[in-house]
Amino acid sequence: MAQLDTPLQLSAVLKPKIWGRKDLAPLFTAPVSPGSQNSPADPRSPGQELIGEVWITDDASRFLNGPVARLTLAEASRTYGPELHGSRWKDHRFPILAKYIFTSDWLSVQVHPGDDYARVHDPGSLGKYEMWYIVGADRRADILLGLKPGVDKDALKAAFEKGTSKNLLNRFHPKTGEAIFVPPGTVHALGPGLVLFEAEENSDLTYRLDDFGRLGLDGKPRPLHLEKGLEVTRVDLPALRDLPRVAFRSPFGLRRFVLASRYFAVEELTVQRIASFEGRKDRAEVLSVLEGEGRVETDAGWLAYCTGETWLIPPGVSRYRLVPGEKTRLLKFYVPDLDKDFRRPLARRGVKAAKVQKLVFD
Secondary structure, three states: OOOOOOOOOOOEEEEEEEEEEEOOOOOOOOOOOOOOOOOOOOOOOOOOOEEEEEEOOOOOOOEOOOOOOOOEEEHHHHOOOOOHOOOOOOOOHHHEEEEEEEEEOOOOEOOOHHHHHHHOOOOOOOOOOOOOOEEEEOOOOOEEEEEEEEEOOOHHHHHHHOOOHHHHEEEEOOOOEEEEEEEOOOOEOEEEEEEEEEEEEEOOOEEEEEEEOOOOOOOOOOOOOOOHHHHHHHOOOEEEEEOOEEEEEEEOOOEEEEEEOOOOOOEEEEEEOOOEEEEEOOOOOEEEEEEOOEEEOOOOOOEEEOOOOEEEOOOOOOEEEEEEEEOOOEEEEEEEOOOHHHHHHHHHHHHHHHHHHOOEOO
C-alpha cells in the first residue's frame, strides 16, 4: 500500500433535519470545491433542504486527495488501519465523529447511554460522550442541559407525558466560544439560533425523550425511547458548561486547550504567522477550519485550505506547517494521552490543578 505521508482533505456529509437551516453561514459559503462533486453531499451547495448537521468525519466522508482519494473514511480505515488513525486506536472505525450543527428550532429532549449500557441494549453500538464548542449563538439561542436540583426520574417521566419537560432542565444562553461537556446520562436539548461544533465517540446512538409532538421528515411522529432514556438518565450530573478558557500566546498566534476526555481532545488554534507542528506516530489529528485561508505544507509540497474544510493529518506526516494567507482559526481534535497532551502542558504553564480538572475528564 502507498504510504500516507500527506495531509488528506475530507468531504462533508449533509444531514437534513426538521429543525435545520437552508443557510449554513458562516462556515459553508464558498463555491463547490474541485473534486467534491462525488462526495455524499457538499455543504457549499446545500440546496433547498433544511440541513441540521454537517458531518465532517463521518464513515461516508470521502477523501479528496492522496493515495486514499475517492475512498470513504470507513473504507480507508479498514484498509489502512493504524497508518490512517494511529497506533493508539485499535478499532477499525475512525475514533471520533465530528460535526457542525445548525438550528432553527428546538431539537428533541434527549439523552445518550454509556458504552456498557449500549453494548447490552443496542448491540453493535457505542455509547456517546460528546462535547460542544459554540461557533455562534443569536439572542434567542438557549440550551437545556441537565436536570434542575431535586428533579427525580418520576417527576421527569410525568413531565414527558405532559409535554412539560423543558421546565425541569437547566436553561441558559450560551456564549460564542464556550465549551460544554456532555457525558452519558445528561438530559439535554439544543434550541434555535445555534451554530456549534460537536465531537463525540463514533456513535449516533440517541434516546429521544420528548419531541413536542412533531412530525419527522417522513410525515410521521418521530419515535421516542422513554424506557431506555430514563434508565440511563443520571439525575446527579451537574451542567458541565462555561468551562475555563485556558489559552496561551505562541509564536504563531494563540493556542487554546478547549477540553479533553479519554475519547477526544479539542484545541482551538488562532494562526497569524507560520505555525510548525510535529506529527504524531501514535495518532491522527484532524483540523477543521473555522475561518481563514492559507496553505498546509509538508516537506513534499503544499495544499491550499479555506474556511469550512476538514484536513486529516495521518501519523505518516512527520511535520507540517500552516502558512496563513489571512488570520486563520481552526479546531484541532484527536484521541489524546490525557497526561502528555493536556495535564502536563497545562501544569508547565502554571495552570492550577483545580482548573485543569475542569478541562480534563477521565
